[in-house]
Amino acid sequence: MSWLTRGRARIQQILGRRDVPDNLWTKCRGCGTMLYTKEFEANLSVCPACGHHERIGPAARFALLFDGAVFERIPVEMPADDPLKFRDLKRYPERLKAARAATGEADALALAKGTIGTVPSVVGVQDFAFLGGSMGVGVGAAFVRAAEVALAERRPFVMVTAAGGARMQEGILSLMQMPRTTVMVARLKEAGVPYVVVLTDPTTGGVTASYAMLGDVHIAEPGALIGFAGARVIESTIREKLPEGFQRAEYLLAHGMVDMVVRRHELAATLGRLLRHLTRTPEPA
Amino acid sequence: MSTYLEFEAGVAALETSAARAEGEGRAAEAAELRERATRQLKDLYARLTPWQRTLVARHPARPHIPHYLAGLFTEVMPLAGDRLYGEDPAIVGALARFEGQSVVVIGHAKGEDTESRLRHNFGMARPEGYRKAQRLMQLADRFGLPVITFVDTPGAFPGVDAEERGQAEAIARTTETCLAIGVPLVALIVGEGGSGGAVAIAAGNRVLMLEHSIYSVISPEGCASILWRTPAGRGSKAPEAAEAMKVTAADLLRLGVIDRIVYEPVGGAHRDHALTMTRVRTALAEELAALEAQPRAALREARREKFLKMGAL
Ligand SMILES: [Zn+2]
Numbered sequence: 137m138s139w140l141t142r143g144r145a146r147i148q149q150i151l152g153r154r155d156v157p158d159n160l161w162t163k164c165r166g167c168g169t170m171l172y173t174k175e176f177e178a179n180l181s182v183c184p185a186c187g188h189h190e191r192i193g194p195a196a197r198f199a200l201l202f203d204g205a206v207f208e209r210i211p212v213e214m215p216a217d218d219p220l221k222f223r224d225l226k227r228y229p230e231r232l233k234a235a236r237a238a239t240g241e242a243d244a245l246a247l248a249k250g251t252i253g254t255v256p257s258v259v260g261v262q263d264f265a266f267l268g269g270s271m272g273v274g275v276g277a278a279f280v281r282a283a284e285v286a287l288a289e290r291r292p293f294v295m296v297t298a299a300g301g302a303r304m305q306e307g308i309l310s311l312m313q314m315p316r317t318t319v320m321v322a323r324l325k326e327a328g329v330p331y332v333v334v335l336t337d338p339t340t341g342g343v344t345a346s347y348a349m350l351g352d353v354h355i356a357e358p359g360a361l362i363g364f365a366g367a368r369v370i371e372s373t374i375r376e377k378l379p380e381g382f383q384r385a386e387y388l389l390a391h392g393m394v395d396m397v398v399r400r401h402e403l404a405a406t407l408g409r410l411l412r413h414l415t416r417t418p419e420p421a
Numbered sequence: 422m423s424t425y426l427e428f429e430a431g432v433a434a435l436e437t438s439a440a441r442a443e444g445e446g447r448a449a450e451a452a453e454l455r456e457r458a459t460r461q462l463k464d465l466y467a468r469l470t471p472w473q474r475t476l477v478a479r480h481p482a483r484p485h486i487p488h489y490l491a492g493l494f495t496e497v498m499p500l501a502g503d504r505l506y507g508e509d510p511a512i513v514g515a516l517a518r519f520e521g522q523s524v525v526v527i528g529h530a531k532g533e534d535t536e537s538r539l540r541h542n543f544g545m546a547r548p549e550g551y552r553k554a555q556r557l558m559q560l561a562d563r564f565g566l567p568v569i570t571f572v573d574t575p576g577a578f579p580g581v582d583a584e585e586r587g588q589a590e591a592i593a594r595t596t597e598t599c600l601a602i603g604v605p606l607v608a609l610i611v612g613e614g615g616s617g618g619a620v621a622i623a624a625g626n627r628v629l630m631l632e633h634s635i636y637s638v639i640s641p642e643g644c645a646s647i648l649w650r651t652p653a654g655r656g657s658k659a660p661e662a663a664e665a666m667k668v669t670a671a672d673l674l675r676l677g678v679i680d681r682i683v684y685e686p687v688g689g690a691h692r693d694h695a696l697t698m699t700r701v702r703t704a705l706a707e708e709l710a711a712l713e714a715q716p717r718a719a720l721r722e723a724r725r726e727k728f729l730k731m732g733a734l
Binding site for chain 1: 577578579580581583584585586587588589590592593594596597599600601616617620621624636637638639643644647648649650661662665666667668672673676678725728729731732733734
């Protein structure tokens with residue numbers, strides 16, 4: 137370790153990560169351009185150079201979607217942690233603890249309510265930063281809660297998906313969240329309560345193969361990776377390189393799996409229009 | 422009985438010696454050797470590790486859907502195609518008669534030899550297979566026929582064509598169909614219950630499992646490669662992953678994920694297909710009889726409530 141890096145580590149310790157020059161700049165994962173973090177975030181974490189949509193968490197997403205950034209969090213009664221007493225290289229409770237500390241969220245699905253384009257709505261945001269957005273019993277519980285509130289108050293449910301895979305540490309109980317959440321989607325449909333899915337980067341595995349593909353309308357963010365099987369698994373099965381743009385939002389649009397690909401800047405307005413149509417709400421003056 | 426699993430080496434040696442003794446006319450010695458082999462099998466199978474069970478669940482001679490169709494049903498009429506794109510031999514469907522009653526049978530087909538394994542894609546279904554399953558469940562619903570599913574897949578097929586045609590959507594909608602129909606749905610996991618590709622046809626009123634089957638969110642190898650970062654093959658932590666994930670019938674019964682275990686003959690279902698059929702027949706008949714009298718709405722609601730509770734407080 138050089139003195140320079142040692143010196144910087146020391147400064148980071150003193151100042152806390154937030155104020156060190158490292159965080160002033162963000163490197164775009166799409167094109168590599170160095171972006172001034174404040175401006176990047178003001179641009180909804182979309183790169184002005186290449187249009188890459190960076191992953192954002194529940195707090196930013198709620199602020200973006202709800203009218204006037206006004207919303208109320210919906211608490212979820214969480215089941216007990218670690219139902220299988222799972223241990224791999226680390227104990228599962230340690231992984232949970234780290235994810236909670238890093239995100240400030242209880243699990244990978246956060247809920248809030250407010251209005252979108254004047255329509256009272258419930259929004260669920262899956263957080264990739266929380267153990268890859270993986271679906272376990274906590275995500276299942278939150279999804280059920282969101283649907284219950286939507287049904288009780290007859291508000292549309294907008295589900296913003298993101299998941300890199302299953303919550304393997306919850307084994308079969310993770311798999312069982314697929315039929316569990318599907319039951320609530322069925323109830324929303326039967327009650328005529330709109331259920332809209334916004335697919336963000338990445339949405340894969342059991343989440344895609346359950347509630348993410350069962351919406352009344354599917355909206356995807358540009359460039360989002362959306363699919364069932366992971367690219368590496370497919371490559372090792374077929375032993376060839378995958379086609380350009382494979383499993384990206386635009387590919388799903390072309391293959392009939394999503395209704396539209398919408399830039400983040402237009403997402404709230406698009407959802408507002410859509411929810412007004414589905415709830416037969418008049419156009420705002 | 423020519424395929425022995427790695428942990429059956431002792432049994433293999435005893436049975437080979439018994440066969441030799443028989444061939445050389447030493448009947449008493451052969452009988453004694455066979456008895457020893459059976460005792461050893463009994464011991465082994467009474468305390469199989471989750472990983473050993475995984476190997477048994479994948480045993481090539483294990484009864485597969487063609488055996489169940491032939492052994493349990495009469496008037497079997499296979500039905501083909503999803504009416505949208507194609508016919509997927511990885512999932513078979515049929516109208517059939519079980520204990521005198523017409524039913525719809527749906528199940529994964531893994532194949533029995535190299536040629537048929539390729540044709541059935543090793544039981545890894547494409548969207549067409551799942552959409553055919555939806556179609557047949559809806560048909561069963563229209564005509565008031567109970568549905569019996571046989572689950573045996575390493576997982577849904579991970580391929581470019583499958584993704585292109587909406588593998589995720591096909592699985593999601595098949596699960597949705599399971600949860601929507603107003604006829605009894607009994608699912609039996611007979612080998613590998615591999616992830617979303619399995620649950621798509623397993624969201625039943627009753628979920629049964631053969632004793633040495635496994636049911637899991639990801640294969641032990643897949644889990645090990647992600648969480649333990651070990652490659653498949655030698656040095657893989659797949660046995661540890663199988664243990665940690667709780668993939669066995671006994672574990673799943675305890676967790677409330679399945680409703681009943683169908684016990685296998687000594688040494689596994691592959692050693693005695695006939696006895697396996699008898700036990701499966703009894704279990705299915707009892708389960709269907711209990712569901713038969715229930716009205717459509719009650720059947721659907723009970724199924725939904727059951728899955729709504731999975732992992733709840
Ligand atoms: Zn960029």
